[in-house]
């Protein structure tokens with residue numbers, strides 16, 4: 367799939383490669399301002415990830431891949447004979463940018479594998495790999511869209527959490543891609559989007575993407591989800607993932623575990639949509655997943671303008687949902703119903 371087809375499929379692109387470097391849509395400014403910032407170093411891309419200018423598990427991996435290209439370009443220009451040693455610092459700074467989304471580490475591994483065989487100028491070959499990671503993610507999203515729509519077809523209402531659309535991926539989206547595909551079939555009545563505090567990915571990004579596609583959606587406070595499910599308006603909760611353990615446990619945006627418990631209580635089904643680059647076979651279970659905790663000021667500052675030594679905030683930005691609360695995991699390689707170590711194993715041979 368070419369760069370052009372990426373823009374053809376997705377109304378918005380989180381990342382664009384140019385001769386100047388990696389153009390990153392600053393998602394902190396959406397939906398009010400659409401501003402692309404160009405980064406021409408691996409350090410700069412790492413900062414763009416850490417600051418959440420670019421966010422979303424697959425998009426983070428794609429950005430890291432382009433970051434390796436930028437690092438290789440600079441290292442080779444400085445010292446063509448020793449660039450492979452010099453670039454190790456760039457791998458390290460990219461790997462430190464955010465801990466939970468395994469796609470970051472999956473992409474760095476793909477770039478490292480490609481690097482080993484390169485002689486001479488590394489940029490053309492590494493850029494081709496980064497572009498392939500980008501385009502394969504979009505293709506995976508389109509495939510998952512169809513697989514998920516086959517399950518949701520005829521659904522009255524779905525609830526989605528955080529942002530899993532074109533902004534979080536190589537284009538189109540994971541959970542939001544399934545919603546797009548189901549809507550396009552005329553097989554979905556309504557989308558409900560939680561605001562997703564504290565970063566408001568739902569309120570600022572998901573409803574903006576759905577509006578761009580003219581898909582009717584209702585925004586709700588995270589705390590209103592239980593009351594909505596009790597009303598019977600929701601048949602499925604559809605979410606993304608940042609890391610899926612080998613037993614099917616899922617790390618995703620904070621609040622997902624709450625939604626999973628509420629869904630089970632109300633007879634609502636839970637679907638997780640993620641490419642196989644999100645499955646971490648080296649992590650046996652969800653308890654082994656590192657959950658990122660961000661600066662407490664992301665919670666405190668907007669409301670608690672003072673400063674008081676006895677007041678702090680706890681700001682985990684992911685949680686882990688046990689496989690037992692998940693009805694289906696949709697990947698581009700197939701659907702895992704009732705995830706467990708046994709059912710997940712069937713996926714292993716098919717992963718990218």
Ligand SMILES: CSC[C@H]1O[C@H](OP(=O)(O)O)[C@H](O)[C@@H]1O
Nearest residue numbers: 421422423530534606607618619
């Ligand atoms: C396409 S999955 C995106 C995934 O990433 C989000 O986290 P963040 O916005 O902090 O990068 C959230 O967990 C989504 O489900």
